[in-house]
Amino acid sequence: MILAWMIIILLLGGVGAWAANRFGALWSRSLSLVALAIDLALALVVVASPNRESGTGRWLVQLNYNWIPQFGISFHLGLDGLSLLLVFLTLFLGLISVLCSWNEVREHVGFFHFNLLWILSGIIGVFLALDLFLFYFFWELMLVPMYFLIGIWGHENRIYAAIKFFLFTQASGLLMLIAIVGLYFVHGRATGIYTFDYLQLLGTSMSPAVAMWLMLGFFIAFAVKLPAIPFHSWLPDAHTEAPTAGSVILAGLLLKTGAYGLLRFVVPLFPDAARVFAPVAMVIAVIGILYGAMLAFAQTDLKRLVAYTSISHMGFVLLGVFALNGLAMQGAVIQILCHGISTGALFVLVGALDERIHTRNLDQMGGLWAVVPRMGGVTMLFALASLGLPGLGNFVGEFLVLFGSYRVNIPLTVLATVGIIFATVYSLWIIQRAFHGPMREYPKLRDLSPREVGITALLIAAIVWLGFAPQPVFNTARPSVESVIQNLSEQPQSNPAVVGTLGSSGQGGTP
Amino acid sequence: MTAADLIALSPLAALGVSTVLIMLIVAWKRNHTLTVAMTLFANVAASALLFMILRQAPRQVTTLLIMDGYSLFYMGLIFAASLVVTLLSYSYLERHSEQREEFYIVLLLATLGATVLVASTHFVSFFLGLEILSVSLYALIAYQRTSERSMEAGVKYLILAAASSAFLLFGMALTYAELGTMEIARMSLRIGGEAPSILLLTGLAMIVVGVGFKLAVVPFHMWTPDVYEGAPAPVTAFIATVSKGGMFALLLRYSYQAGLSNYGSLFLLFAIIAVASMFAGNLLALLQTNVKRILAYSSIAHLGYLLVAFLAGGSTGAAAVTYYLVAYFVTMLCAFGVVTLLSGEAREAEAMSDYDGLFWRRPGVALVFAAALLSLAGIPLTAGFVGKFYIIAAGVGSALWWLVVILVVNSAIGLFYYLRIIVAMYKGASSEGHYVVPSFSVTGTIALAVLMVLLFWLGLYPAPLIRTIQSSVASLIS
Numbered sequence: 004m005i006l007a008w009m010i011i012i013l014l015l016g017g018v019g020a021w022a023a024n025r026f027g028a029l030w031s032r033s034l035s036l037v038a039l040a041i042d043l044a045l046a047l048v049v050v051a052s053p054n055r056e057s058g059t060g061r062w063l064v065q066l067n068y069n070w071i072p073q074f075g076i077s078f079h080l081g082l083d084g085l086s087l088l089l090v091f092l093t094l095f096l097g098l099i100s101v102l103c104s105w106n107e108v109r110e111h112v113g114f115f116h117f118n119l120l121w122i123l124s125g126i127i128g129v130f131l132a133l134d135l136f137l138f139y140f141f142w143e144l145m146l147v148p149m150y151f152l153i154g155i156w157g158h159e160n161r162i163y164a165a166i167k168f169f170l171f172t173q174a175s176g177l178l179m180l181i182a183i184v185g186l187y188f189v190h191g192r193a194t195g196i197y198t199f200d201y202l203q204l205l206g207t208s209m210s211p212a213v214a215m216w217l218m219l220g221f222f223i224a225f226a227v228k229l230p231a232i233p234f235h236s237w238l239p240d241a242h243t244e245a246p247t248a249g250s251v252i253l254a255g256l257l258l259k260t261g262a263y264g265l266l267r268f269v270v271p272l273f274p275d276a277a278r279v280f281a282p283v284a285m286v287i288a289v290i291g292i293l294y295g296a297m298l299a300f301a302q303t304d305l306k307r308l309v310a311y312t313s314i315s316h317m318g319f320v321l322l323g324v325f326a327l328n329g330l331a332m333q334g335a336v337i338q339i340l341c342h343g344i345s346t347g348a349l350f351v352l353v354g355a356l357d358e359r360i361h362t363r364n365l366d367q368m369g370g371l372w373a374v375v376p377r378m379g380g381v382t383m384l385f386a387l388a389s390l391g392l393p394g395l396g397n398f399v400g401e402f403l404v405l406f407g408s409y410r411v412n413i414p415l416t417v418l419a420t421v422g423i424i425f426a427t428v429y430s431l432w433i434i435q436r437a438f439h440g441p442m443r444e445y446p447k448l449r450d451l452s453p454r455e456v457g458i459t460a461l462l463i464a465a466i467v468w469l470g471f472a473p474q475p476v477f478n479t480a481r482p483s484v485e486s487v488i489q490n491l492s493e494q495p496q497s498n499p500a501v502v503g504t505l506g507s508s509g510q511g512g513t514p
Numbered sequence: 515m516t517a518a519d520l521i522a523l524s525p526l527a528a529l530g531v532s533t534v535l536i537m538l539i540v541a542w543k544r545n546h547t548l549t550v551a552m553t554l555f556a557n558v559a560a561s562a563l564l565f566m567i568l569r570q571a572p573r574q575v576t577t578l579l580i581m582d583g584y585s586l587f588y589m590g591l592i593f594a595a596s597l598v599v600t601l602l603s604y605s606y607l608e609r610h611s612e613q614r615e616e617f618y619i620v621l622l623l624a625t626l627g628a629t630v631l632v633a634s635t636h637f638v639s640f641f642l643g644l645e646i647l648s649v650s651l652y653a654l655i656a657y658q659r660t661s662e663r664s665m666e667a668g669v670k671y672l673i674l675a676a677a678s679s680a681f682l683l684f685g686m687a688l689t690y691a692e693l694g695t696m697e698i699a700r701m702s703l704r705i706g707g708e709a710p711s712i713l714l715l716t717g718l719a720m721i722v723v724g725v726g727f728k729l730a731v732v733p734f735h736m737w738t739p740d741v742y743e744g745a746p747a748p749v750t751a752f753i754a755t756v757s758k759g760g761m762f763a764l765l766l767r768y769s770y771q772a773g774l775s776n777y778g779s780l781f782l783l784f785a786i787i788a789v790a791s792m793f794a795g796n797l798l799a800l801l802q803t804n805v806k807r808i809l810a811y812s813s814i815a816h817l818g819y820l821l822v823a824f825l826a827g828g829s830t831g832a833a834a835v836t837y838y839l840v841a842y843f844v845t846m847l848c849a850f851g852v853v854t855l856l857s858g859e860a861r862e863a864e865a866m867s868d869y870d871g872l873f874w875r876r877p878g879v880a881l882v883f884a885a886a887l888l889s890l891a892g893i894p895l896t897a898g899f900v901g902k903f904y905i906i907a908a909g910v911g912s913a914l915w916w917l918v919v920i921l922v923v924n925s926a927i928g929l930f931y932y933l934r935i936i937v938a939m940y941k942g943a944s945s946e947g948h949y950v951v952p953s954f955s956v957t958g959t960i961a962l963a964v965l966m967v968l969l970f971w972l973g974l975y976p977a978p979l980i981r982t983i984q985s986s987v988a989s990l991i992s
Contacts, residue, residue, distance in 0.1 A: 069977075070975075070977065071976055071977045071980065072977060073977065073980045073981065073984065074907070074980075111874070136903075139894075140894045140899075141894075143893055143894045143899070144893075144894045144895060146893070147888060147893055150933075151940070154937060154940065155940050162937055162941065165937075166930070166933055166937075169929060169933060170926055170929055170930070173893075173925075173926060173929055174922070174923075174925075174926035177922040177925055177926065178922065180903070180906060180922075181906060181910060181918055181919070181922060184903075184906055184907050184910040184911075185910055187907075188910060188911055
């Protein structure tokens, strides 16, 4: 029941925050923080005492109720290591986004927090759902409030960006719905059991052609969210126009639902089709890495620049997932977490800068370090994280992904590594253009306020921790990754050479 | 005809008797509230009688009508919709018209016509029901005699409906000439397996013209935007729901019980109509700036979606059609309820600019409208989502891949214009210069609140309704 409560509390918190606005904006903000804090406490309770309910195997907790029995749809939630990590990321970035919009959002504060909390509950629902219908339900549920968040509180071109975002994700989501229903009928006709339950649908046998089509339905929906080339064009607009909290959630969490979908659904449900498709996906991933990095370098809008870096970094996730071995998948998982934190941090900083100098244009910046040194230092750290400096989390993720994909495809790995060089260029470019160089005339600027120092300190702590001691993350994610790999290797034509997971002794975790 | 037959017909009789009673009372004393109360009572009483005769269902009453689970379900739906329309009309007519009471007499008659349609098993009852419905609608659409647009819409509907009725009659005659019967139960025996003659196909195609006109599917949709725009908002709600729903129920019954699905050419015809309706409805809606016209084109597209489920056939197809119709009823009534409530004395709230900044001025009603639009778009939490899911499930189950993909593409196109209205509602500050929203009537607010609850209830917990529908359509299949 605890899992359902995590979702319900955020939904109720959203309604409460909206209603509380009549007593003052501070009430909405505090209520949102309280709701997120309660959720965080619940998540910790699950970690402290797993298997309290019907949790078995790799599932720490499960919850299963009949919902629409006529279709074999149940309200089935489950939490395993992978979900747990992503739920923590969601709540963490949720807290950050409430805090970072403390001063930025001044209009319709109640409705803003309503949307924020409803997006978060939708995302948590996506990470917990073990019924495909329920999964789709949450998948679509988070779109509407996100659409409002961009469309109401965004920047100049917000309505265009919001509609584009909504159309891309909705249309691709419907393709996934067709694939889900298709899988439902394939499984039902083969076994006589018509169900949307994920655990029962695992291992459905079908002809390769059917499997490929169904897998593509899922893959396109997730590739749009990820985003992978050529489905990425909504992302720069949405990220650029969204308010800071919106950008943090988009980059930090929404993109991760795509990655999660690949790991949780595409590979386990269609292992053979995934194996056949893997080379294509890896090529798409490498193109994304290079293309995103090159376009990032060409931007003058700082927010847009960071948005393009997301495409590049998420390419590593795609590469890691479709390398189809344990190392790369572990790398993908940690890359998901680190990218959420580092890009979230960059968006927070860009938002803070925009609040002060009212522009995001790099051409109008320069020499900021002298005026706002604390901000400069923090930006420097996250720019370094983004370029993959050892000691910060992103390095671990990218390294493991490349390590894993090297075993599968050397040329592509080499090309992907070139992407890291590009990342160095654009990351240093940000620092160079905004913080160094000739100083411009600025009105009196405030450096980071105590609230902002608090936010960035949390983010720095997280990224450094992931950089130096990622082993707890590996341990948490291992059962999930292992089961995916095992599912792959059970198939007859599998190649044992590419099967390998990180040992429990922890070797290979921190290279 | 026995006493039991009469009891079985009691819901229809109740409507007829109430109509006469109200007419007499209006002749004696005009009182708007009293008339509305009687109309509401008539609908409630008729619905209560449905439960009473549920135990003896199915019962064939003469060769004309059948009272089985299927027709009882649709009757309940129609009565409920008529009840909501009555509540909306009350708040609308309080502001608009001098002669208010006759409206309800005609409204009840139109309801009766739709009820006959859903129970019809014979060409005669088909035509009778259709004409009762159509003739009442002429009067309802043109009810505001002082409004030029209302008159224009009424005349337009009159001419086109009369023409389509002529087609229908001719088609029935040809079918009768070929099959020698007007009862659908007997038709199924004669239709059999062999290829249909040209005469029979022509007859069936002409019947499709008559049916297609009422459903407003492409290419028989031309009247829809003008009539939707010109008719009083509650009447538009009635046309969008009861009139189309009644006809669709009849189409479903005839096609299932006469075994029309055996004919590949008819399947192809309906598939073309479905695809054309989806595309034409959604693409033309993009070009509109009038909310009532947008909803008109959107309803054309929705009938296209319904046809996909209809073509899927089988018990899943019938259940999907029925579920989608219920969701569509709730949603459309919600949307037109908002338009009704916002309409002032001088004019209706139909221009897109009337909705500017509504979110910040009247958040409650804006939220209801947004929910209705999202339900039309098929977004989760709402009834429309489960409806769309049901249709996709039916389509995929029958391997109608192309139709399902086209439906999905159209859903994405449809989002554009639903979002445009939602954008209008939140953009623009709450400053002056906007359309002045009148104060809301109590009846309208109650109706909207109930619809809103239903909209989310059906989206969140559809299991009980699905169970009811599955048992209702079972009588259609056997």
